[in-house]
Amino acid sequence: MIFLNLWSILEWYLRPFIKWFFRKTTRLCELQRICYGDKSGAARTCNIEKSLMLSRTQNVKEVVSYLDSTVLEKTFVPANFRDILDPSISIILRVKKINPKLHTSFVYSFRRCLEQIWSYRSLLNDVEDLRTLQFDSNNELHEEKLLNLWSRLVPDTPLESRVTKQWQHIGFQGDDPKTDFRGMGMLGLENLLFFATEYPEISSHVLSHSLHPTYGYTFAIVGINITSMAYYLLKDGSAKTYMFNAKRCLPNIDLFHRFYCYLFYEFDKMWIESKPENIMEFSMIFRKFENAVRSELADPASVFRIKVEVDTI
C-alpha cells in the first residue's frame, strides 16, 4: 500500500517529464499516442479519460468541467453532441497544437472517446434518479409496469388480483411486491421488465430454472440483488469495460439494462452449475459470481455477449 502511494506521488512529479520526453521523440501529444496506440474501446477510452483527468493545462481543465456541467444540466444527449463537442475538441486541438487536417483519424476517435466518457457520467445520474425513485402503488405508471412484468413473464396465467400469493411464483417475497424493491427503487423493476420484454426467451428460460424443485431460487428477489450489483459496478467504474466495448452504442439506460440482463443470465448459469443445496447458499455463490465478473471486467479486452445455450436440467 505504501509503495503504491509512493509511486503515485512520484508519478505526479515525473509525469510532465515523461510526457515531454515522448512528445519530443514521437512529436505526438499523449492524447494522440493513446488514440493511435490503444485498441478502440475500453482500453483507449479509459486511458483518454485518465489523461484528461490528470491534465494540468488550464484549458483542458476548463473543457472537462464544462462537459461535466452539461451532464449535471442533463443536456449531454446525442442531439446536442455537435454543439457541445465541436468547440471542446477545437480547444484541445489548439492547446495541443494538433493539425486536424493531418490527424483526421485522431479527431474521429477522440470524439468517440469524449462521447463515451461523458455518456457514462450522464448514465450514472440517470441510474441514480431511477434508484432513488421509490415504487409507489398510488402511481398508475408504476402499477402498470408491475402488472406488465407479470404478463410478460407469465403470459398464460392472468393475475387473480393485485395482492395475491401468485407473485411468489416469479420470486417476490410475499403477496405484494411493493415492499421488495427497497433500496433499488424503480431501477429494480425497470431492470426486470426490460429483461422480460427484450429477452422473452432467455428470461422465461431463467425463470424456469428458478422454479426447479431442488436448484430453485427466488427470481425477482435475486433479480433485485443483481440490480444492486450492476449499480455498484457502474458506480465504481468497473462497468466501463462493458460499456465502452459495446459496439455502435453509447452508455445509456438501455445499455445498462442489457448489462443487467447479461449479469442475470450469467448468474443463473453459475447457480445451476454450482448445484446448490438450497437458497441459503445464495450469498456464497453470489459473492463468487461477483468476483468472477469483476475479474472479467478488469481486462479491458473483454467482450460481453449473452451466449445462449438451451440446456435441460
Next chain:
Amino acid sequence: MFVLFGVSNFYKLTQLKFAWLSRSGQINGLLNILRKLRSNPDKELRLLLLGLDNAGKTTLLKQLASEDVNHVTPTAGFNIKSVLSSGFKLNVWDIGGQRKIRPYWRNYFENTDILIYVVDCSDHQRLEETSLELAELLQDDKLRGVPLLVYANKQDLDTALPASEVAQHLGLHLIRDRTWQIQACVAIEGTGVKEGMEWVCKNIPVRK
C-alpha cells in the same frame, strides 16, 4: 529518528482523538459498549437476527456495522457481519424473512447467544403472523433460555404501533423461561438501536 517521532506523534494524536470522541455524547454510548466488550476479550458472541420479510433486519445489521443503509435489497439466503472490537467479535447473522426461507431458520439456532427479533410495527396485517413465528421460535429446544431482544421497528411511521402494544400482541409478558426486552427503534435512522445493544451487552449469558 523522524520515523520514531512520527509514530509517537501519531499515537498522541489518536489518544487525543479518542479523548475527544469520548467527550462527545453521541459516541459515548458506543464507547461504553466497546469497553464492556473489552472486559471479555476472548469471547465471540453469536447474535441471530430473525423476523418477517421487510421487518428491517438487514438495515439493522448494516446499522450495527456502521454501513450505508440506503441501498438495502431483500435478503436471499442470509447475511453475516462481524463487528470487531479489540479482540472481541460480534457475529451477527441476518437470515432472510420470507416464508420460503423460514424453514431454514432452524439451521442457524445452534450456539446462539442472543436472539434478536425484529417487528415492523406499521404492518398491522401481519402482526399475528409475526407473533406466531416468534412463538414457534421460543418453543424450540436449541433456543431454550436464550435471551430475547425484540426491536419494535419503524416507529417513525404514523401507523406504527407503540412498543408496549406490540409486546402485548407478541405475548412477551407470558415468557417465563428467559430474559427479554422490547426496544422501540427506527433502524433506518439508527434511533434506539444503541439502547438495544446495551441491553444485549448486559445480558450476555455465561456459556456452559
